Amino acid sequence: MSTTVDPNQVAVDEHPVSPFLRMDRIPHIWCPTCGIGTVVKCFATALDETGVDLDKTSIVSGIGCTGRVAGYMKLDAFHTTHGRAIPFATGLKLGRPELLVTVFSGDGDLVGIGGNHFIHAARRNMDLMIILVNNFIYGMTGGQNAPTTPLKARSSTMPFGNFERPFNLPHLAASCGATYVARWTCLHIRRLTKSFKEAIRRKGFRFIEVIAPCSTLYARLNKLGTGFNLMQFYHDNAEIRPDADTRDVDIEFQDNIICGKFVDEERPTFTEMMNEHYQQKLGDKYVPLPPEGGLLHE
Amino acid sequence: MKADPTGVLTGAHYLDGDFACGEGAMAAGCRFTAGYPITPSTEVVERISRRFPMIGGTFIQMEDELASMAAIVGASWTGIKALTVTSGPGFSLMMENIGLAVMMETPCVVVNVQRGGPSTGLPTMVGQADMMQARWGSHGDYELIALSPQSPQEAFDLTIAAFNLAEEYRVPVMFMMDECVGHMTEKVVIPPADEIEIVPRRLTAIPPKEYLPYRVEGKLIPEFARAGDGYRFHTTGLTHDERGYPVMSAECQEVCVRRLVEKIKRNTDRIVRFDEENADGADVVVVTYGITARVARMAIDLARKMNIKVGSIRLIVVWPFPEKRIRELAGKVKAFVVPEINYGQMVLEVERCAAGQAATIHVPHGGGGVHDPNAICEAILEAAK
Numbered sequence: 001m002s003t004t005v006d007p008n009q010v011a012v013d014e015h016p017v018s019p020f021l022r023m024d025r026i027p028h029i030w031c032p033t034c035g036i037g038t039v040v041k042c043f044a045t046a047l048d049e050t051g052v053d054l055d056k057t058s059i060v061s062g063i064g065c066t067g068r069v070a071g072y073m074k075l076d077a078f079h080t081t082h083g084r085a086i087p088f089a090t091g092l093k094l095g096r097p098e099l100l101v102t103v104f105s106g107d108g109d110l111v112g113i114g115g116n117h118f119i120h121a122a123r124r125n126m127d128l129m130i131i132l133v134n135n136f137i138y139g140m141t142g143g144q145n146a147p148t149t150p151l152k153a154r155s156s157t158m159p160f161g162n163f164e165r166p167f168n169l170p171h172l173a174a175s176c177g178a179t180y181v182a183r184w185t186c187l188h189i190r191r192l193t194k195s196f197k198e199a200i201r202r203k204g205f206r207f208i209e210v211i212a213p214c215s216t217l218y219a220r221l222n223k224l225g226t227g228f229n230l231m232q233f234y235h236d237n238a239e240i241r242p243d244a245d246t247r248d249v250d251i252e253f254q255d256n257i258i259c260g261k262f263v264d265e266e267r268p269t270f271t272e273m274m275n276e277h278y279q280q281k282l283g284d285k286y287v288p289l290p291p292e293g294g295l296l297h298e
Numbered sequence: 299m300k301a302d303p304t305g306v307l308t309g310a311h312y313l314d315g316d317f318a319c320g321e322g323a324m325a326a327g328c329r330f331t332a333g334y335p336i337t338p339s340t341e342v343v344e345r346i347s348r349r350f351p352m353i354g355g356t357f358i359q360m361e362d363e364l365a366s367m368a369a370i371v372g373a374s375w376t377g378i379k380a381l382t383v384t385s386g387p388g389f390s391l392m393m394e395n396i397g398l399a400v401m402m403e404t405p406c407v408v409v410n411v412q413r414g415g416p417s418t419g420l421p422t423m424v425g426q427a428d429m430m431q432a433r434w435g436s437h438g439d440y441e442l443i444a445l446s447p448q449s450p451q452e453a454f455d456l457t458i459a460a461f462n463l464a465e466e467y468r469v470p471v472m473f474m475m476d477e478c479v480g481h482m483t484e485k486v487v488i489p490p491a492d493e494i495e496i497v498p499r500r501l502t503a504i505p506p507k508e509y510l511p512y513r514v515e516g517k518l519i520p521e522f523a524r525a526g527d528g529y530r531f532h533t534t535g536l537t538h539d540e541r542g543y544p545v546m547s548a549e550c551q552e553v554c555v556r557r558l559v560e561k562i563k564r565n566t567d568r569i570v571r572f573d574e575e576n577a578d579g580a581d582v583v584v585v586t587y588g589i590t591a592r593v594a595r596m597a598i599d600l601a602r603k604m605n606i607k608v609g610s611i612r613l614i615v616v617w618p619f620p621e622k623r624i625r626e627l628a629g630k631v632k633a634f635v636v637p638e639i640n641y642g643q644m645v646l647e648v649e650r651c652a653a654g655q656a657a658t659i660h661v662p663h664g665g666g667g668v669h670d671p672n673a674i675c676e677a678i679l680e681a682a683k
Contacts, residue, residue: 022543025543054530055526055527056526058525071534071543074530075530076526076529076531077530078372079532079534080372081394084365084395087332087361087364087365087366087368090372091369091373091375092372092373094330094356094373095372095374095377095378096376096524096525098526099526117364117365117368120365282352286352287304287353288354289354289355289378293376293377294354294377
């Protein structure tokens with residue numbers, strides 16, 4: 001027996017995470033069965049449950065489907081240029097060090113066009129929380145090959161299948177110096193939310209990759225069925241292997257997806273290194289930029 | 299208001315243009331700089347990185363110029379005054395996020411110490427061939443402000459002016475030095491802080507609940523809220539409405555982009571700045587900027603000795619261009635002579651404004667050196683005929 005949902009009732013009841021969203025911008029632009037919304041929900045839940053000061057939390061996105069996340073979060077939100085979310089966020093963080101700065105963007109944005117910024121921010125242990133939604137493809141422009149497209153998978157610019165090796169993102173992040181590295185699929189909503197909560201409380205370059213279905217392009221081009229079928233695939237093929245060696249977490253086409261928290265360590269951030277270094281070298285002469293930001297008048 | 303004394307190195311110094319520019323930035327209240335090494339501009343950030351730790355500033359050397367420009371736009375949204383410094387090849391990379399700064403209306407200053415181009419060109423030698431790129435280099439329609447100093451003293455003074463203009467109009471300001479001015483060492487007098495006028499970042503007094511990031515209510519420049527003060531605003535490089543929300547329509551484009559253009563255009567008279575000398579009653583007016591203004595001075599003196607009535611206009615603010623004054627003079631003079639270290643850039647503006655009423659003679663130089671004053675003098679004599 002099916003129950004009928006009264007649309008008026010739905011409109012009256014507030015969604016538990018609506019205080020974290022710009023409800024005046026809903027409905028969002030994402031396709032039915034797209035995974036990004038689920039990741040947003042987990043992020044909003046993590047913000048809620050950690051009780052961070054939302055007034056001091058910023059979100060920065062680049063361009064693309066996931067690049068639209070900043071536009072829906074009720075935080076200080078920056079929808080920037082393609083690939084440049086991380087350097088923009090770097091300026092934001094260094095300009096006002098007390099901020100919690102999160103970067104929410106896609107695979108093409110953060111490790112395609114923005115790959116150079118990604119590795120250098122990780123190397124510096126810049127105090128940024130990076131959420132990367134990996135749907136294996138350029139979604140917004142119509143399904144072109146991404147640096148994450150698995151070997152043999154089809155894309156609109158690799159119509160006979162992809163012959164380029166993709167990035168192993170947890171390994172890339174870890175080897176460049178990220179201090180927190182995790183991967184989940186958007187089926188793992190509890191574990192993903194827990195990872196977000198952990199990462200919010202950590203400092204340094206924190207990287208969480210979330211595998212998410214793109215049913216409109218990736219699934220269609222590869223005849224993988226609907227978003228439901230992809231979620232079913234995650235259910236059957238995601239292997240949780242905590243502390244796995246990141247060298248072993250490559251993603252092959254329609255093969256196991258190894259998930260878990262792979263790296264969680266403390267190392268001084270860029271700002272901490274800078275402050276300590278200058279204090280050592282310059283003593284009392286060193287004037288660090290105050291946490292609330294630099295030289296404001298009036 | 300007056301400058302904060304912590305950044306002001308009051309006194310008489312012997313500085314090159316790059317160092318003087320760095321001192322100007324610090325005096326103006328700049329406390330964040332992101333840059334990538336490139337000749338002949340690097341001395342600016344070398345100066346800043348040495349002094350910032352003692353005055354509460356943060357310098358970061360980014361991985362490239364794309365990142366440097368993005369970082370200063372991000373930093374500026376915390377209310378901090380932000381600077382990046384580069385030369386031609388890096389300037390090309392910055393165009394993307396200069397457009398973002400324009401669209402988000404983010405105050406910041408971009409220094410370009412010009413060298414010969416195109417491409418890698420003449421890394422250690424002078425050029426003035428990025429003048430049009432400064433105006434038109436990022437895609438789409440927009441207006442911005444550019445200045446050009448002729449000496450280390452002006453590199454100091456005008457860097458402060460650049461920051462002030464960036465704050466006043468919420469635009470990225472291009473500081474178009476050239477290698478000669480950048481590497482020329484001269485006396486630079488830095489006044490006491492209480493004699494330096496600066497425009498601070500003005501934070502909105504509107505409470506967060508009533509605030510919309512791009513509401514102007516008949517004005518041309520919106521109120522600024524910084525990240526971390528509870529405004530929870532949204533800003534984007536997309537065409538946006540007064541809420542800062544993307545709206546994909548011709549109507550919204552018209553409102554959004556027209557104001558970006560109008561806020562500079564309608565204030566042109568307040569922004570333009572040039573040195574004029576004996577232009578009224580002259581037969582020939584030499585229009586110059588940067589190092590070429592100093593070279594042209596000798597040519598002007600030579601021509602005067604030959605009883606040519608020659609005046610000059612030296613552009614200090616290059617963009618917006620002093621269109622009104624050039625139009626006025628075009629009706630009175632025989633010709634304009636425009637020497638510049640390129641094959642024809644600002645001369646196009648002079649020619650456009652002269653609109654056929656006066657001749658326009660360009661004196662080109664491909665870069666790698668400055669003009670022979672005799673070449674400029676010959677052009678003046680030719681123009682006076």
